[in-house]
Every structure is written in C-alpha cells, then in structure tokens.
Amino acid sequence: MKKIKKLLSMMVMVILVSLLVACSNDKKNDESNNSNYSGNNDKSLNGSITMSGSTSMEKLSNVLAEAFMTKYPEVIVNAEFVGSSAGIEQVLAGAVDIGNASRNLKTSEKEAGAVENVVAIDGIAVIVDKANTVVDLSKDQLVSIYKGTINNWVELGGANQPIVVIGRESGSGTRGAFEEILDIEDQCKYSNEINSTGGVMAKVASTPGAIGYVSLDIIDETVSAVALDGVAVTSDNIKAGDYFLSRPFVMATAGEISDQSEIVRNFFEFISSDEGKELIEKVGLISVN
C-alpha cells in the first residue's frame, strides 16, 4: 500500500514536470527539421514562400498558391490575410517574403524599401439590394450619395426610400481606393462602417435601400451591381479603362524581384505566365501586361 501510493505520487510529479518541459523540446525539434529542409535546396525547387496582407486578395492569393504548390509539390506557400498595411510592414520587417496590398504603396513604404509589383487589377463594384430599381449611377450621383447630399432613392429615379450608406472601416484598402478614385477622401457620411467585404455584402443584401462597395470578384446573386456612367462592371470594361472604379493588387517585395530567393522569383514568373494570367482572370480580376 505504502509503496504504491509513493509510486503514484512520484509518477504524478514526473508527468507534471515533463509536461512543463515538453514545450521547449518541441521547439528544438522544429528547428532541426527546418535546417534539414534548407539543406536540400539545390535538388529541385524546394522550400516555402510566406505572404501576408490584404484580405481583399485572399481569393487571388489562395488560388495562385494552390496552383503553384501543385506545380512544385516540394514547395509550401503560406498565405495570411491581416490587412494591406500589416502585410507591407511584415515584408519590410523580413517576417514574410511577399506583402500583399490592395492599393498602391505609400511613399513612406517605398522609401523603406518595398517594391510595388502589380499582379492584377481589381474593379470595385457598387452594390444595392435586389429590390432596388436603380440600375445606373453617374459619378456625380455616387459622390453625392456618399457625401450625404442625396439621401433618398427617389432623387435618383428609384422608390421613395432612404439610402443607407454602407462602407468599409477607415484603413481598409477598398475604402481607400473607393474614396481616392472618387476624390471624396474624408468627406463620406457613412451610416455603417463594416470591417469585412463579406459583411458589407450581407448588410446590403439584408437592408432595403442600402448601397455599398466591394471587390468585383466577390459579387454574387444576393445583391445587384449597378452600372457606373452607363458602363457595366465587367473585366473587359475595366481592362479597357472605361469603368472608373478600379485598383491595383500589389504583391510587394523588400527589394526588386531579381534580388529575391529563387523560389520567390519562380513564383512571380508563374504569376506572369499564361497559366497565372488564366487563374487571375478566373477569380474575376484583370491580369496586367
């Protein structure tokens, strides 16, 4: 009896202590695994790419990453979606290889060494709820709606219902692009600021008389996209430059692409290849070059 209890209490102690130690052991194992990995680099394309940034670029990044990983099975592409500014910050800090931004880089970011590689162009669609009868807005009308000088659809030839102006939170790439293109920075009177593209879609779809703006590639049947200045929001129109609400998708690197590791250079070559362009167009964006 005595011995069994003693043994038991000792065992509990040992388990507790080993649990405490376990974490640090795991880390050591991970590190040794990593160093093994980089040793094999010269065989074929082998290793990992990390990217981080705009949530608007989630769909594009995932599609490109998956295709690239299928082509080079030894490669792992990790993509995180933390926001344009955070992505650029991370690429400048050396935490990731590629920083995704759904806007042109700021001068301060370029001065810090970030290089702007435009991989695609995104159209911003203006959306209204399904029941809305207004199908076309001019640039001036859009500006007036967002500045709050027009606040009923009846003034735009629609039903007599108030306009619920929905936008993104300040700092969002989509909002930045939208306000910059319309030249209404800091003059918008939003009635809702929602911090995700999907949230804007859901709110517009469920609120009669709502208007919002989202990336072109996310549009579905729950909302209707209005034409601007008579131009429907299609990739052809955006590529031709007829549709005025469009913005670049940037995959920024710290330094020129030619200075990057072999695997990152290959990734950019892949993006500009025919296969890459096809993928970009598949997710509703417009390829460049």
Next chain:
Amino acid sequence: MDKNTYSIIGSNKSKETVERLANIIFTICAFIAVLAVLSISLYMIISGTPAIFEVGLKEIIFGTVWRPSGAEPSYGILYVILTSIVGTFMSIIIGVPIGVMTAIFLAETAPKPLAAIVKPAVELLAGIPSVVYGLLGILILNPLMYKLESAIFANSPNHQFTGGSNLLSAVIVLAIMILPTVINISESAIRAVAKDYRYTSLALGATQIQTIFKIVLPAAKSGIVTAIVLGVGRAIGEAMAISLVAGNVTNIPFPFNSVRFLTTAVVAEMSYAADTHKDVLFTIGLILFVFIMLINLILNRIMKGGKENAK
C-alpha cells in the same frame, strides 16, 4: 520506530521532498497569472503612450473628429468614449432591474417547477458565445430597428438612416448579455440574507413584497452592487457582439445613431491600420484598460465595504 513514522504517503524524507516540489510547482503556476497581468499592463503602457505624446492627450480624449487616414489626420475619440459610457449606462438601466427581479423570483417567490426552467435558461444564456448574440442581433434586431427607425423618422429628411445598426440595438444586446452575471450574483446575495430577517419582518405583519423590498434587498445591497459593477465590466469590455450591430461610425451617442464603442474602435480598424493610426488604436486600448482597472478598483472597495458592514 517504523510504526511511529508511518504515513499514508511515505517516509518523512520523501514526503518532505514531494511537499516542497509541489509547493514550487504551485508557486510557479500562481506567478504565470501575475506575469501575464504585469506584461499586459507594461505592453499596453509602452504601446499606448507614444500616440499620446505625438497627437496630444487633449486632442485624443476631447477631439470629436475621427479621421485617421485623412490628409490632415484627426484622432478625436470623445464620441467613442461617450458611446461606451452611455451605452454601458443604458444597458445597465435596462438589464439590472430585469436581472434583479429575476434573482428575486429565483430566490424568493418562484415555485419549484418554474425555477427549474428559469435557472437552467439563465445558465445557458451565460454560455452563449458573444458572436452568436451579434448574429441574432443582425438577423432579428436590426431589421426590427430599421422598421422602427423608418416609422419614427419618416418625415425628417435630414436623418441619416442606419438600417437598424444603431446605439439602441447595441444597448439591447448588451442588456441581454449582462443578465446572467447580474442574475447569478444578485441571487446568491439574496440567498445569503439570514432567514431570521425575513421571519422577523413577516412576524411583524409585513407582506412578502414589503419584506423583499424593505428588508431583503437592503440587506443584500452590497452583493447587488457587486453584480452591477461586474455587469458594467462585462458591458464595457464586450466587442464582438456590438461590432456586428452598432454600425461602427463615430457619432454622438443618440439612440438612432450608428455608433462606435471603445472596443469596436480597436477591433474594426486594427487589421488595416498603420503608423500613428495604429498607435492611437493602442491608446484607445489603454484608455479602455484604465476604465476597466477603475471598475475593478471600485469593485474591490465595495467588496471590502460589504465585509466591514457584515462585521
């Protein structure tokens, strides 16, 4: 000899080692919490103060214009602070009477079968994740609010319609969210009141209602105040649910305005913020931190006061 040193665990020596080892492990575990609080406080102060020096404390706390990414940025969060205060206060005004009445019902007047329904329901309410409250708010509360808003403001062309995402929606969600806290703590406070008080009051001819409001509630006062303060703490720190229903625009906290709370101000913009904007968000976090520290201090005072009263 052997019989004298007999122990259910082992000999004196091994017993001592085990005791000492256990003590060390307990101490280490206890200090993890202390370490966490210290490092969080330190981190909040380090990352929250640069913006105060850069923008100015007065400009941040008393400024009314929130325009972080403008050509001339402005970081005033007066309306945000007011919204947090007004929103929390309103949710307390709605939630506390309902909560205390429910506690009275559970502790004093409820027939057993009814209490058996209400009690588990309250406990379930406490376990529902806040994002679910928010989703229900979007799906049920916001459309109802929009109808109410359209009816009230039908003839005022200058009102900016929010589609139901406004202060009132957030307050209702918050009031429901603080209910479990208020109910559970007030109930145990009411139950803790000595039976003698009730018997004495009833023996003197007071009715049950008179006994509850004149004898039991005053006797349970410090417990109920604790419940309220904890409710305030829960309401002021809540972010997820109200970020979904409040509309998130920096506005004066009127009932039908789309508003932004201290918590949602941080949550909404953190992912895309850069430079000073980000620093100011940390400052907002620091201000929220100070608010919650103050509430905890008040809570400690009340609890100490309650103990002294009991003596």
